[in-house]
Amino acid sequence: MPSERFTGLVAVLDAIRTGQGITQPELTERVGLGRSVVAQRVAELEQAGLVASDGLGPSTGGRAPRRLRLRAEAGHVLGVDIASNELVVGLADLAGDILAVRHEHAPVTSGPEHTLAAAERMGDALVREAGLTGGVWAVGVGTPGPVAFERGDLLAGPHMPGWAGHPLRARLARHWSAPTWVDDRVNLLALGEMWQNPVAARAAQLLYVGGGSTIAAAVVVDGRVYRGANGLAGAIGHIPVAESSDVMCACGQTGCLEAVAGGTALTRNARLLAECGQSEALLTVLRESGRIRPVDVTLAADAGDPAARALLRRTGLLLGDSLATLVSVFDPELLVIGGGMARAGEHVLTSIGEAVRARVPSLTGQRLRVELSAVDEEVAGVTGAVQLAVGELFSRDQLSSWLDDRSPAGRPELAGVGDEDLSA
Numbered sequence: 001m002p003s004e005r006f007t008g009l010v011a012v013l014d015a016i017r018t019g020q021g022i023t024q025p026e027l028t029e030r031v032g033l034g035r036s037v038v039a040q041r042v043a044e045l046e047q048a049g050l051v052a053s054d055g056l057g058p059s060t061g062g063r064a065p066r067r068l069r070l071r072a073e074a075g076h077v078l079g080v081d082i083a084s085n086e087l088v089v090g091l092a093d094l095a096g097d098i099l100a101v102r103h104e105h106a107p108v109t110s111g112p113e114h115t116l117a118a119a120e121r122m123g124d125a126l127v128r129e130a131g132l133t134g135g136v137w138a139v140g141v142g143t144p145g146p147v148a149f150e151r152g153d154l155l156a157g158p159h160m161p162g163w164a165g166h167p168l169r170a171r172l173a174r175h176w177s178a179p180t181w182v183d184d185r186v187n188l189l190a191l192g193e194m195w196q197n198p199v200a201a202r203a204a205q206l207l208y209v210g211g212g213s214t215i216a217a218a219v220v221v222d223g224r225v226y227r228g229a230n231g232l233a234g235a236i237g238h239i240p241v242a243e244s245s246d247v248m249c250a251c252g253q254t255g256c257l258e259a260v261a262g263g264t265a266l267t268r269n270a271r272l273l274a275e276c277g278q279s280e281a282l283l284t285v286l287r288e289s290g291r292i293r294p295v296d297v298t299l300a301a302d303a304g305d306p307a308a309r310a311l312l313r314r315t316g317l318l319l320g321d322s323l324a325t326l327v328s329v330f331d332p333e334l335l336v337i338g339g340g341m342a343r344a345g346e347h348v349l350t351s352i353g354e355a356v357r358a359r360v361p362s363l364t365g366q367r368l369r370v371e372l373s374a375v376d377e378e379v380a381g382v383t384g385a386v387q388l389a390v391g392e393l394f395s396r397d398q399l400s401s402w403l404d405d406r407s408p409a410g411r412p413e414l415a416g417v418g419d420e421d422l423s424a
Helices: 004-018 024-031 035-047 112-129 168-176 185-196 198-202 257-261 263-275 280-289 294-302 306-330 339-344 346-359 362-367 377-393 396-405 419-423
Strands: 051-056 066-070 076-082 086-093 098-105 138-143 180-184 206-211 215-221 224-226 334-338 369-372
Touching: 004 024, 004 035, 004 066, 004 396, 024 035, 024 066, 035 051, 076 112, 076 185, 076 377, 086 112, 086 377, 098 112, 098 377, 112 168, 138 168, 138 185, 138 377, 168 180, 180 185, 180 377, 185 198, 185 206, 185 215, 185 224, 185 334, 185 377, 198 334, 206 306, 206 339, 215 257, 215 306, 257 263, 257 306, 263 280, 263 294, 263 306, 280 294, 280 306, 294 306, 294 339, 294 346, 306 339, 306 346, 334 339, 334 346, 339 346, 339 377, 346 362, 346 369, 377 396
Parallel strands: 076 138, 138 180, 206 334, 334 369
Antiparallel strands: 051 066, 076 086, 086 098, 206 215, 215 224
């Protein structure tokens, strides 16, 4: 069990990380520890190479106090975002600022071996190009499926054949010789939102909905991702939708939210509109390309196509009806619509908000803000993966296990990956 010393160290380090240019007197006031204790903890962090002076702050009558900053350049972390059809790997400093990113088309249906080999190759290239000789300090990974977070086990769904039970965390921890954490990417999209969107950063209670080929929600309570007992909090994709019992889902059940409001359902219904002659715009797309994508529906709606607009509105209403339950249970102040669904913009945002407010308590509905994600989807997941790695690395349990050695690099077992896993 970490000592009170590390409780104080984490409090001081967190305040320095989040309080740009904070002075030592301000730091003492913020963390609620005595001046001498704060001075000791700052000295320890400086000796470990994590904190440095950053000029002087304004004087209040005596000697000007020095400002403190995190030495973000002291180490680096990798973020790996495994989406349904794309792989993004980013290299970041200890402040979580991404320095370089690589993208590749990599459908998860090709299996874990192909996807993880690509992630390793991309991450190695980033490390090599940055000239890092000491390795990375940590790795954060997001997957398009639920994860038993404490164990790092991937609970893959029907859209990820071959992934269930794959030792993803142990493999990447061994490859980069660094502590590695894995989470459902919708949780990481929420972390990325809170990192880059000031409105989300101020919202202590937040719901983030990632809508695309799969549908999932991240629940943020008191500023922290709530994962539940089994890592499945927010797994709304397969809850039943009323009057949809005849629609088959990839999971083998019928009437699932994902089956009626996900990306596959959207393109299926759009194709029917085209083939039945109800949407000239979508019929033109189908004739020219032989397929209809979700973005094609949005483009048709933007161009004024009434059938496309009606389809997106219906999709938003279905999603909002289901989200109303989560909103009623968790009473968030902000509901963020992200992922591929966000590309539809106001076409779905208005109907989602309308459906949610029609079903939740009036006070909740009046105060709830429903907004589109403010973060570029291309980098939101990898930003969250980096934040996962940094946040875990500087947590009390982790910091206590490596601070005295000055670096966690070369210590993959720190994240709970056992020796047996690493030697497999």
